[in-house]
Amino acid sequence: MSELQQLNDSLGDIDERTDQYLTFLLGDEEYGVEILRVQEIKGWENVTHIPNTPDYLCGVLNLRGTIVPVVDLRLRFDMPKRTYTPTTVVVVLNVGEGVQRTVGVVVDGVSDAHNILPEEIKPTPDFGTTVSTDFIKGLVSIGSGMMMILNIDRLLRVEALG
Amino acid sequence: MSIDISQFHDVFFEESFEGLDAMENGLLNLDEGAADVDAINTIFRAAHSIKGGAGTFGFMAVSEFTHVMETLLDEMRNGQREVTSASTNLLLEAVDVLREMLTAVQQKTETDDARIADVNGQLEAMLAGEESQTDANGIEIADVPTTQENNTQPKISGWKINFHPHKHLFQTGNDPVRMLRELASLGELTSQLDDDGLPSFTDLEPEDSYLSWQLTLKGDIAKEDVIEIFEWVDDDCDLSIEAIIQEPTNVERAVENLAKQSIESPPVPEPESDVQQQSQDKIIAESSKTVKAAVATKKTASPPATTSIRVGTDKIDSLINLVGELVITQSMLSQIGDNFTPTMLPQLIDGLAQLERNSREMQEAIMRIRMLPISFAFNRFPRLVHDLSEKSGKKVELKLSGEQTELDKTVMEKIGDPLVHLVRNSLDHGLETPEVRLAAGKDETGIIQLNAYHQGGNIIIEIIDDGAGLNEEKILNKAIEKGLVDADANLSPDKIHELIFLPGFSTADVVSDISGRGVGMDVVRSNITALGGSVEIKSKRGEGSTFTIRLPLTLAIMDGQTIRVANENYIIPLISIIETLEVKNSDMKYVSGKGELYPLRDEYVPVIRIYDIFNLQPTTTDLEEGLLVIVEGEGGQKIGLFIDDLLGQQQVVIKSLETNYRKVVGLSGATILGDGTVALILDVPGLMALYRDPSLATVISNERAA
Amino acid sequence: MANILAVDDSASMRQMVSFTLKAAGHTVTDAADGKQALDIAKTKSFDLVLTDVNMPVMDGLTLTRELRALPAFKFTPILVLTTEAGMDKKQEGRAAGATGWLVKPFNPDQLLATIKKVLG
Numbered sequence: 004m005s006e007l008q009q010l011n012d013s014l015g016d017i018d019e020r021t022d023q024y025l026t027f028l029l030g031d032e033e034y035g036v037e038i039l040r041v042q043e044i045k046g047w048e049n050v051t052h053i054p055n056t057p058d059y060l061c062g063v064l065n066l067r068g069t070i071v072p073v074v075d076l077r078l079r080f081d082m083p084k085r086t087y088t089p090t091t092v093v094v095v096l097n098v099g100e101g102v103q104r105t106v107g108v109v110v111d112g113v114s115d116a117h118n119i120l121p122e123e124i125k126p127t128p129d130f131g132t133t134v135s136t137d138f139i140k141g142l143v144s145i146g147s148g149m150m151m152i153l154n155i156d157r158l159l160r161v162e163a164l165g
Numbered sequence: 166m167s168i169d170i171s172q173f174h175d176v177f178f179e180e181s182f183e184g185l186d187a188m189e190n191g192l193l194n195l196d197e198g199a200a201d202v203d204a205i206n207t208i209f210r211a212a213h214s215i216k217g218g219a220g221t222f223g224f225m226a227v228s229e230f231t232h233v234m235e236t237l238l239d240e241m242r243n244g245q246r247e248v249t250s251a252s253t254n255l256l257l258e259a260v261d262v263l264r265e266m267l268t269a270v271q272q273k274t275e276t277d278d279a280r281i282a283d284v285n286g287q288l289e290a291m292l293a294g295e296e297s298q299t300d301a302n303g304i305e306i307a308d309v310p311t312t313q314e315n316n317t318q319p320k321i322s323g324w325k326i327n328f329h330p331h332k333h334l335f336q337t338g339n340d341p342v343r344m345l346r347e348l349a350s351l352g353e354l355t356s357q358l359d360d361d362g363l364p365s366f367t368d369l370e371p372e373d374s375y376l377s378w379q380l381t382l383k384g385d386i387a388k389e390d391v392i393e394i395f396e397w398v399d400d401d402c403d404l405s406i407e408a409i410i411q412e413p414t415n416v417e418r419a420v421e422n423l424a425k426q427s428i429e430s431p432p433v434p435e436p437e438s439d440v441q442q443q444s445q446d447k448i449i450a451e452s453s454k455t456v457k458a459a460v461a462t463k464k465t466a467s468p469p470a471t472t473s474i475r476v477g478t479d480k481i482d483s484l485i486n487l488v489g490e491l492v493i494t495q496s497m498l499s500q501i502g503d504n505f506t507p508t509m510l511p512q513l514i515d516g517l518a519q520l521e522r523n524s525r526e527m528q529e530a531i532m533r534i535r536m537l538p539i540s541f542a543f544n545r546f547p548r549l550v551h552d553l554s555e556k557s558g559k560k561v562e563l564k565l566s567g568e569q570t571e572l573d574k575t576v577m578e579k580i581g582d583p584l585v586h587l588v589r590n591s592l593d594h595g596l597e598t599p600e601v602r603l604a605a606g607k608d609e610t611g612i613i614q615l616n617a618y619h620q621g622g623n624i625i626i627e628i629i630d631d632g633a634g635l636n637e638e639k640i641l642n643k644a645i646e647k648g649l650v651d652a653d654a655n656l657s658p659d660k661i662h663e664l665i666f667l668p669g670f671s672t673a674d675v676v677s678d679i680s681g682r683g684v685g686m687d688v689v690r691s692n693i694t695a696l697g698g699s700v701e702i703k704s705k706r707g708e709g710s711t712f713t714i715r716l717p718l719t720l721a722i723m724d725g726q727t728i729r730v731a732n733e734n735y736i737i738p739l740i741s742i743i744e745t746l747e748v749k750n751s752d753m754k755y756v757s758g759k760g761e762l763y764p765l766r767d768e769y770v771p772v773i774r775i776y777d778i779f780n781l782q783p784t785t786t787d788l789e790e791g792l793l794v795i796v797e798g799e800g801g802q803k804i805g806l807f808i809d810d811l812l813g814q815q816q817v818v819i820k821s822l823e824t825n826y827r828k829v830v831g832l833s834g835a836t837i838l839g840d841g842t843v844a845l846i847l848d849v850p851g852l853m854a855l856y857r858d859p860s861l862a863t864v865i866s867n868e869r870a871a
Numbered sequence: 872m873a874n875i876l877a878v879d880d881s882a883s884m885r886q887m888v889s890f891t892l893k894a895a896g897h898t899v900t901d902a903a904d905g906k907q908a909l910d911i912a913k914t915k916s917f918d919l920v921l922t923d924v925n926m927p928v929m930d931g932l933t934l935t936r937e938l939r940a941l942p943a944f945k946f947t948p949i950l951v952l953t954t955e956a957g958m959d960k961k962q963e964g965r966a967a968g969a970t971g972w973l974v975k976p977f978n979p980d981q982l983l984a985t986i987k988k989v990l991g
Contacts, residue, residue, distance in 0.1 A: 054779030220976030397971035
């Protein structure tokens with residue numbers, strides 16, 4: 004059973020108004036994306052580098068016959084790069100409002116899925132966050148910590164990928 | 166026995182729509198005056214077939230409508246009527262109406278009766294307008310009732326028939342025996358043979374007919390039925406048919422006399438006068454015009470979604486072959502499985518490799534079935550351009566090339582509308598009126614070209630016009646007006662051209678009927694991007710514009726040569742490789758402003774260091790440690806690519822980079838190798854462009870997110 | 872049961888005629904134009920020929936004339952399928968050597984009735 008399915012199963016009944024978010028880790032911080040945008044989670048495999056592209060674009064990989072670009076989120080967020088190991092995770096996302104594209108992102112690890120009510124999402128302050136506020140939809144308190152919900156459509160739009 | 170002929174309806178519809186296309190093409194290519202008889206004949210035959218088929222299958226309205234068209238065409242092919250642009254245009258409209266009628270019948274929807282009546286009226290008016298020999302025989306005149314059969318007729322108990330076939334009756338394949346047989350089936354037949362005409366045996370010609378008969382046929386049989394039997398031979402025989410009258414009884418005679426006095430022959434209804442008919446037609450035509458305007462000017466119901474696809478038998482045959490190979494592989498693997506021992510491992514691996522090859526080939530063969538020539542999408546343009554040209558008063562010639570270029574069926578269906586919009590745009594905004602063109606020293610007739618060809622893993626469609634080109638000033642001003650750019654922005658012509666793709670942009674002062682309203686270039690672009698493609702514009706003021714659409718082919722197979730450079734593998738299309746050489750540093754020539762050149766026989770070939778233009782870390786920069794691959798680019802230009810090593814050759818399936826990423830200059834796509842990894846395919850023209858202008862490399866340099 | 876050659880450039884007509892005649896037990900060979908039919912006729916004989924008039928490459932009347940010139944078809948019944956045109960068309964057919972005609976549009980029953988007239 005895939006990790007996603009496991010995560011899904013671990014959840015009980017949910018309030019209909021809630022949306023589910025998958026959280027993943029980069030360094031000390033937790034980020035979230037709507038679970039509906041997550042196509043799958045896979046382990047790291049070698050990608051083919053594309054010449055003349057930004058360093059955060061690792062390259063492309065073969066996802067069952069389709070060519071999918073992979074973005075290193077650490078580098079995208081100007082964090083120091085980590086070496087990839089067999090436990091490194093690639094989250095494959097469906098990006099875009101109208102025309103959807105498939106893009107993979109490299110993260111440190113995947114955490115839980117959370118059910119969030121819309122009112123729990125707070126606006127992002129102008130300072131204090133690692134990532135530019137342009138790419139964050141809002142903040143949510145999770146336990147003792149904070150989760151930043153990413154605007155992946157902006158973050159991973161074509162123009163941003165080189 | 167009753168046979169259900171509705172099973173043949175589908176074929177009828179298919180061939181009728183094809184026939185309509187043929188008619189349309191024929192009409193568009195007709196020259197005025199006394200036209201090409203062959204061409205008109207083809208158009209006539211198509212109409213004739215549709216009429217016949219429609220009649221046979223019970224679609225009477227279609228048959229009647231087509232009849233009038235057919236009559237007009239018949240007059241044209243007989244030389245009784247001149248071919249004028251009025252008649253051609255009317256017939257073209259009639260073709261449209263007929264297409265709608267057939268679609269309605271096929272889909273069991275309603276027809277636009279007002280329009281049908283209108284066009285029908287116009288056709289009949291055109292027919293009546295000139296004195297032509299043939300009657301407008303589509304109009305059924307009310308039957309003039311024959312004088313009633315009443316008891317004044319003596320009762321007929323049978324017929325006396327004299328049947329004398331002429332000598333050569335047999336030569337039409339007829340045989341008197343058949344007639345006699347049929348007569349016998351109508352009633353009681355007695356015959357008397359007359360062999361007076363029979364010559365002596367030696368003079369007898371076996372192929373001639375010498376016999377005749379006197380026949381008596383008893384029964385209550387109508388004369389028409391008797392006449393019908395001899396219908397085919399009435400010219401080839403002497404025939405007399407006399408009634409055998411049974412004398413009426415006295416009672417009957419008395420009744421007769423009484424009846425005679427009170428019977429009046431019924432009045433024959435007057436045929437409607439021509440004048441009345443014509444004014445009626447006019448009224449119908451006028452009122453239907455207003456109805457037409459009120460009725461949705463919306464286009465006709467979209468054509469029935471094609472549920473079938475025509476496949477060449479060669480594609481099916483290759484599929485059958487592949488299935489055969491798959492069966493062989495399966496049985497081979499099955500054998501290995503039955504008695505498997507570890508020593509058989511190499512065979513197992515071979516078998517599995519073969520299986521992979523079989524399944525991949527089958528997948529490709531099946532996908533190839535969905536590929537159709539782009540002519541299906543191009544076919545609507547001759548008519549469209551013709552109509553637009555008439556409407557706008559501009560003279561336009563349409564040139565098509567590459568109609569056989571294949572692409573996926575679904576992509577083709579979706580690219581139709583964007584193409585139409587671009588062609589309309591070229592005609593509306595690009596091409597000038599004949600006067601303006603002449604004043605500019607151009608030919609009166611503008612040219613619009615539609616080209617299609619394969620390039621790498623893409624299909625390229627070009628829409629080229631030789632019109633006025635984009636008016637950069639006007640575009641820039643409009644963009645500033647709409648707040649799409651800053652007033653002081655300094656934009657290059659290319660960047661200004663791109664502005665037309667912005668949402669809400671339109672420089673038309675009056676929304677013209679031709680280009681439609683609000684459907685802007687932004688929709689065209691997004692439709693194309695949705696297909697994984699791109700559209701670009703190149704334009705020169707006064708000379709014209711070129712729109713280039715690039716679409717990924719869902720399937721493209723290519724022979725590739727894998728090369729290694731800077732610790733990366735790339736694939737070069739084998740077809741572009743001319744040769745591979747080892748070079749010596751002493752051979753090289755250096756020209757300032759032109760870089761490194763290698764003398765290859767009688768020309769100098771520029772050398773491109775791939776690691777340079779791709780900004781990679783080279784393993785070596787010494788030409789003598791690697792190889793030079795001479796490839797051919799656009800326009801026959803040769804370049805030499807400096808690589809580390811040649812690896813293997815294989816057939817690769819080209820995958821699009823643009824679906825999820827974007828077009829990268831220097832790459833035409835990617836492929837998935839046998840081990841599942843991705844290899845990038847080099848695009849020679851792109852490499853040449855990068856070499857000349859390195860700034861093309863990055864669209865945006867690293868964008869910081871933090 | 873007869874051997875029939877059916878010639879018509881319309882696929883739907885060919886299908887209808889073929890199907891109808893085969894269902895009645897006859898053997899049917901079809902052709903899409905006069906030339907195809909003539910080529911077939913040069914290698915095979917038939918009990919009856921049915922041909923449309925308006926066809927590309929070679930029309931029905933020319934086909935009739937050509938067939939009559941072949942020894943095997945001198946007396947073979949040839950029926951032309953014609954639309955309800957005037958007597959002049961029928962005369963033309965006869966002048967070309969046709970045995971008779973069948974008026975379009977016709978339904979399967981009419982077709983079979985006419986065939987019966989000729990074949991018995």
